[in-house]
Structures are given as C-alpha cells and as structure tokens.
Amino acid sequence: MAWWQILLLTLYAGYEILDELQIYSSLNTPVGAGLIAGLIMGDLKTGLIIGGAMQLTVLGVGTFGGASKIDATTGTVLATAFSVSIKGMSPQVAISSIAVPVAAIMVQLDVLARFANTYFAHRIDHLIEENNYKGIERNFLYGAIPWALSRAIPVFIALAFGRGLVQTIANSLNGNLKWLGTGLTVAGAVLPAVGFAILLRYLPVKKHIAYLIMGFTFTTLFSVLFTSIQTLGTGLQAANKSFTATFNGLPMLAMALIGLAFAILHYKDEISGKGGSGKGGTNEAATTTESTNVASEGEITDDEL
Structure with missing residues (x-):
C-alpha cells in the first residue's frame, strides 16, 4: 500500500x-x-x-x-x-x-x-x-x-x-x-x-404488507423475464453471427420509480382520507385510527421517532 x-x-x-x-x-x-x-x-x-x-x-x-x-x-x-x-x-x-x-x-x-x-x-x-x-x-x-x-x-x-x-x-x-x-x-x-x-x-410492514408483496413480486418477475430474454439473445447470437442486438436488464432506477409511484398513490389516499367529510366521518376516522394502531402494534411509527 x-x-x-x-x-x-x-x-x-x-x-x-x-x-x-x-x-x-x-x-x-x-x-x-x-x-x-x-x-x-x-x-x-x-x-x-x-x-x-x-x-x-x-x-x-x-x-x-x-x-x-x-x-x-x-x-x-x-x-x-x-x-x-x-x-x-x-x-x-x-x-x-x-x-x-x-x-x-x-x-x-x-x-x-x-x-x-x-x-x-x-x-x-x-x-x-x-x-x-x-x-x-x-x-x-x-x-x-x-x-x-x-x-x-x-x-x-x-x-x-x-x-x-x-x-x-x-x-x-x-x-x-x-x-x-x-x-x-x-x-x-x-x-x-x-x-x-x-x-x-x-418499518410498519403490517400496515403496508400489500406494497411489500407487490415489490418483491415485481422484482422477481422482471428479473426472471429479463434474464430469460438475455439468455435467448445469447443463444440467437451464437446461432446467427449477424445477430448483434443486446438485451439489458431492468435498471434499479425503474424499480425505484415503481416504488415512488406506489408511494404517491398511498400519499394521495392518505390525504383524501384525512380531508374527507360527511355523516359519520368522525366515527369512521376514529375507527380507522384504532384499527391502524392495532395492526401496527409492536412497530416503530413516525410519532415515536
């Protein structure tokens, strides 16, 4: 050195x-x-x-x-x-x-x-x-x-x-x-x-388990899909020398943008839920808050930070 x-x-x-x-x-x-x-x-x-x-x-x-x-x-x-x-x-x-x-x-x-x-x-x-x-x-x-x-x-x-x-x-x-x-x-x-x-x-996984499942599913599907396409392209190139096209895998930026899209949708849902009004709105909000607290028991939330 x-x-x-x-x-x-x-x-x-x-x-x-x-x-x-x-x-x-x-x-x-x-x-x-x-x-x-x-x-x-x-x-x-x-x-x-x-x-x-x-x-x-x-x-x-x-x-x-x-x-x-x-x-x-x-x-x-x-x-x-x-x-x-x-x-x-x-x-x-x-x-x-x-x-x-x-x-x-x-x-x-x-x-x-x-x-x-x-x-x-x-x-x-x-x-x-x-x-x-x-x-x-x-x-x-x-x-x-x-x-x-x-x-x-x-x-x-x-x-x-x-x-x-x-x-x-x-x-x-x-x-x-x-x-x-x-x-x-x-x-x-x-x-x-x-x-x-x-x-x-x-993280509050119990509260957002659906997003976690979708994230893993999308990642796995895209990984398998693009791996298969790359394998197919390699085989075609070996069989035909004139075949020069290349296949690139899905970049991490694309997965991050998918996650950002889900985050924006969730944020809009939260905002619309807090801003909603109407008969029984207060009781519904209280029920939602109570169920959220029960579902997130044992997890560290923003309030605790």
Missing part, C-alpha cells in the same frame, strides 16, 4: 464523520466509503461490493438523540483497503473479519469523541457570559477536531502498522484455518439479510 493511499484514506476517514454530522453529502455512507476507498485503492468493484454489503447490513440501524451506532463507514474503508492490498482476502472475508469488528469497536471511539467535545462546550458556555462571539465561533469549529481525529487516527494506525497482522490472518484463513475462512465468507454474504431483517422490523 503506497504512502499516498494511506494519507488519502486517513483524510477521508477524518472527513466522513464531519460530513455525517453537518455536511450531509452522502459520502459518509458505507457505499460512499466503498466508492472513495475503491477509487483510491484502484479496485472500484471490491470497494462497492464491501460498501454495498455494509450499507445493507446497517440499513435498519439508526440513532436516537445522542446515541452512538456502529461505524460501518470506517469499517468499509479498512476492509476495502486490506481486501485489495492483501493477497487471498476476498471481499466477503474482509466484511466479516474486518469491517464488522472495526465498526463495532468504533462505537467506543465515537463515545470518546463526544466526551472530548464537552471541553469546547464548557468553553462556549463561559464565552457566552463574556459575550465573546468570535470565541464562540472558534470553539464551535474546534469541536470538529476530536470528531475527525476519532476516525483518522485509528485508520492511519491500522493502515500503516496493521498490514502485517492482517496478512498473517489472511494466510491462516487460507491455510490451516480454511474452515474458518469459509465460515467467515458465508457470514459476510448473510450479513445484508440481517440488515434487511432489522429494516423490516423497523
């Missing part, structure tokens, strides 16, 4: 937490981290595989108030860097053996960054009493320093001094501990399903 790669990844690690706190450019997400780390390491595909898998793993994980969560972004950066630079380490093994443990450990450093920031908060309280507005602005910006260092320092140490350890682990997983390496590969492939399970528990 070149020195400039370590430097760029360290700088990005310090930036991504600031992006998450205030800038919101989406570069702080695991898939964004996979994109950046993949570009820096020269293997965009591996970066997106790891970033996408970690994004799905934490898909239903959120924070409330000042709670800390696992740092899947930092885990993605290190997993991508080591998966590309270490011979014999597949993205799946890097996800389960590096990305997830690092993401969990970073919770403690996240708490440390919050704790260190109280120093600047107390200084701001004192400066408020003195009406020192310039000092307040400076100390507000100083608060970014412990946040950035909480990510940049561990990433730099791991990249600069941890490569030998990770190489030894990779060699062991491909040698005497190959059974463990196979297990970690399976675990890395299963982790996105865990994220989907958390998300489905988080």
Whole structure:
C-alpha cells in the first residue's frame, strides 16, 4: 500500500464523520466509503461490493438523540483497503473479519469523541457570559477536531502498522484455518439479510404488507423475464453471427420509480382520507385510527421517532 493511499484514506476517514454530522453529502455512507476507498485503492468493484454489503447490513440501524451506532463507514474503508492490498482476502472475508469488528469497536471511539467535545462546550458556555462571539465561533469549529481525529487516527494506525497482522490472518484463513475462512465468507454474504431483517422490523410492514408483496413480486418477475430474454439473445447470437442486438436488464432506477409511484398513490389516499367529510366521518376516522394502531402494534411509527 503506497504512502499516498494511506494519507488519502486517513483524510477521508477524518472527513466522513464531519460530513455525517453537518455536511450531509452522502459520502459518509458505507457505499460512499466503498466508492472513495475503491477509487483510491484502484479496485472500484471490491470497494462497492464491501460498501454495498455494509450499507445493507446497517440499513435498519439508526440513532436516537445522542446515541452512538456502529461505524460501518470506517469499517468499509479498512476492509476495502486490506481486501485489495492483501493477497487471498476476498471481499466477503474482509466484511466479516474486518469491517464488522472495526465498526463495532468504533462505537467506543465515537463515545470518546463526544466526551472530548464537552471541553469546547464548557468553553462556549463561559464565552457566552463574556459575550465573546468570535470565541464562540472558534470553539464551535474546534469541536470538529476530536470528531475527525476519532476516525483518522485509528485508520492511519491500522493502515500503516496493521498490514502485517492482517496478512498473517489472511494466510491462516487460507491455510490451516480454511474452515474458518469459509465460515467467515458465508457470514459476510448473510450479513445484508440481517440488515434487511432489522429494516423490516423497523418499518410498519403490517400496515403496508400489500406494497411489500407487490415489490418483491415485481422484482422477481422482471428479473426472471429479463434474464430469460438475455439468455435467448445469447443463444440467437451464437446461432446467427449477424445477430448483434443486446438485451439489458431492468435498471434499479425503474424499480425505484415503481416504488415512488406506489408511494404517491398511498400519499394521495392518505390525504383524501384525512380531508374527507360527511355523516359519520368522525366515527369512521376514529375507527380507522384504532384499527391502524392495532395492526401496527409492536412497530416503530413516525410519532415515536
């Protein structure tokens, strides 16, 4: 791993937490981290595989108030860097053996960054009493320093001094501990399903089960349809060299637009239901609200957020 790669990844690690706190450019997400780390390491595909898998793993994980969560972004950066630079380490093994443990450990450093920031908060309280507005602005910006260092320092140490350890682990997983390496590969492939399970528990699935069924059905039907068309086109091209047409699969954007269409229809139904009037309208609305609450029992709703 070149020195400039370590430097760029360290700088990005310090930036991504600031992006998450205030800038919101989406570069702080695991898939964004996979994109950046993949570009820096020269293997965009591996970066997106790891970033996408970690994004799905934490898909239903959120924070409330000042709670800390696992740092899947930092885990993605290190997993991508080591998966590309270490011979014999597949993205799946890097996800389960590096990305997830690092993401969990970073919770403690996240708490440390919050704790260190109280120093600047107390200084701001004192400066408020003195009406020192310039000092307040400076100390507000100083608060970014412990946040950035909480990510940049561990990433730099791991990249600069941890490569030998990770190489030894990779060699062991491909040698005497190959059974463990196979297990970690399976675990890395299963982790996105865990994220989907958390998300489905988080969303009001019981209330909108019809949309969930339709979404899975449409996705499956279109996948089978376009796969069959591509297979047919491949066969025709093999039989007839003059056949040059290509068949592309249904893009994810198309599925997203279908989902948006259903969301718009549901929104209009909700608006028309709330704005409806007439005899017995109040009783009907109360009955609908009561049945909705019963159907959504145990689910996290917008009111609870």
